[in-house]
Amino acid sequence: MDLGSHGGFILLAYAFTAFVMVALVGNALRDRRTQLRALKGFGEDRR
Amino acid sequence: MTPSLWTRLSNPSHFMRWSGALVPWLTALSLAVLALGLYQTFFVVPPDYQQGETVRIMYIHVPAAWLGVFFYGAMSVSAIGTLVWRHPLADVAQRAAAPIGAAFTLICLVTGSLWGKPMWGTYWVWDARLTSMLILLLIYCGIIALWRTLEDPNRAARAVAILTLVGAVNLPIIKFSVNWWSTLHQPASILRMGGSTIDPSMLYPLLVMIGAATLGGTTLHLYTMRTEIMRRRVRTLTIREAERLDRAQPHITPTPAAMPVGQPV
Numbered sequence: 001m002d003l004g005s006h007g008g009f010i011l012l013a014y015a016f017t018a019f020v021m022v023a024l025v026g027n028a029l030r031d032r033r034t035q036l037r038a039l040k041g042f043g044e045d046r047r
Numbered sequence: 048m049t050p051s052l053w054t055r056l057s058n059p060s061h062f063m064r065w066s067g068a069l070v071p072w073l074t075a076l077s078l079a080v081l082a083l084g085l086y087q088t089f090f091v092v093p094p095d096y097q098q099g100e101t102v103r104i105m106y107i108h109v110p111a112a113w114l115g116v117f118f119y120g121a122m123s124v125s126a127i128g129t130l131v132w133r134h135p136l137a138d139v140a141q142r143a144a145a146p147i148g149a150a151f152t153l154i155c156l157v158t159g160s161l162w163g164k165p166m167w168g169t170y171w172v173w174d175a176r177l178t179s180m181l182i183l184l185l186i187y188c189g190i191i192a193l194w195r196t197l198e199d200p201n202r203a204a205r206a207v208a209i210l211t212l213v214g215a216v217n218l219p220i221i222k223f224s225v226n227w228w229s230t231l232h233q234p235a236s237i238l239r240m241g242g243s244t245i246d247p248s249m250l251y252p253l254l255v256m257i258g259a260a261t262l263g264g265t266t267l268h269l270y271t272m273r274t275e276i277m278r279r280r281v282r283t284l285t286i287r288e289a290e291r292l293d294r295a296q297p298h299i300t301p302t303p304a305a306m307p308v309g310q311p312v
Contacts (some may be wrong), residue, residue, distance in 0.1 A: 001089060001090070002100075003100045003103070004094075004099050004100040004101070006099070006100065006101045006165040007100065009101065009104065009161045009162070009164060009165050010100060010101060010103050010104055010161075012161055013104045013107060013108070013157070013158040013161040013162065014107060016154070016157050016158065016161075017107045017111070017154050017158060020150050020153060020154050021150075021154075023150075024146070024147065024150045024267065025267065027146075028267060028270055028271050028274065031271075031274050031278075032270070032273075032274045032277070035274055035277035035278050035281055036277065038281040039277060039280065039281060039284075042281070042284040042288070044280070044284070
């Protein structure tokens with residue numbers, strides 16, 4: 001599709017949003033893994 | 048909802064059970080609604096008669112603005128739960144919401160800026176709506192920083208709850224800033240007396256995107272709340288282990304230091 005002369009602004013806005021969302025979700029997943037590993041170290045495995 | 052059911056749902060161990068079952072379904076639903084919303088945004092929504100294709104930025108800017116404010120509102124309710132009832136889940140909810148709300152506020156500011164340049168001719172103006180959103184982002188950052196500064200979780204919870212409630216003054220300012228002051232930002236066009244000013248062909252896809260963002264944000268919030276509960280469990284277990292090791296240490300009575308030579312007794 002043709003996004004017109006301001007297509008760069010539109011794409012940049014969506015790319016930035018995707019970047020922040022991936023970082024947010026990635027951080028949440030990484031943090032969950034860290035806590036699960038620590039719980040396993042104590043002999044607990046709650047999911 | 049009866050108080051007993053509410054109490055049961057908000058009990059941390061019950062919360063872990065029901066949220067664990069709900070999160071995968073909510074994730075699938077969020078992704079499905081997001082896919083529908085994105086399809087409509089790029090293939091169904093017509094270009095605006097004034098803004099042309101640039102109007103498509105609205106479909107991420109408005110949901111992000113809504114969630115930035117929504118999560119702060121949720122944090123304010125949780126802050127009352129922390130201060131009045133000292134409910135452990137209230138603090139967990141507040142702590143998990145802060146980074147999500149901050150991320151959406153940042154998205155709102157950046158996408159608004161990228162929308163403003165082609166439409167207003169500038170990335171930024173110190174107008175009431177933009178400035179109050181920037182203040183919201185700074186409050187979020189302050190809250191996150193305060194949590195990291197205070198080591199005692201109970202002290203941190205109370206301090207953050209008070210700061211959150213003070214910052215809640217900003218919410219009505221954000222909402223009504225476009226009515227109270229003359230701003231470059233457009234006035235309210237969805238939630239206003241007399242109905243929305245947006246054409247249905249653009250409004251319904253926008254509502255779908257707002258729904259997708261709300262579902263996705265709520266799912267992520269539940270997920271991070273679960274992680275926060277695990278973190279607190281890890282902290283408790285670490286302290287218990289340290290105490291156990293401390294008790295297991297043999298107690299050595301310090302011997303009196305030998306008198307230096309040449310001193311009178």
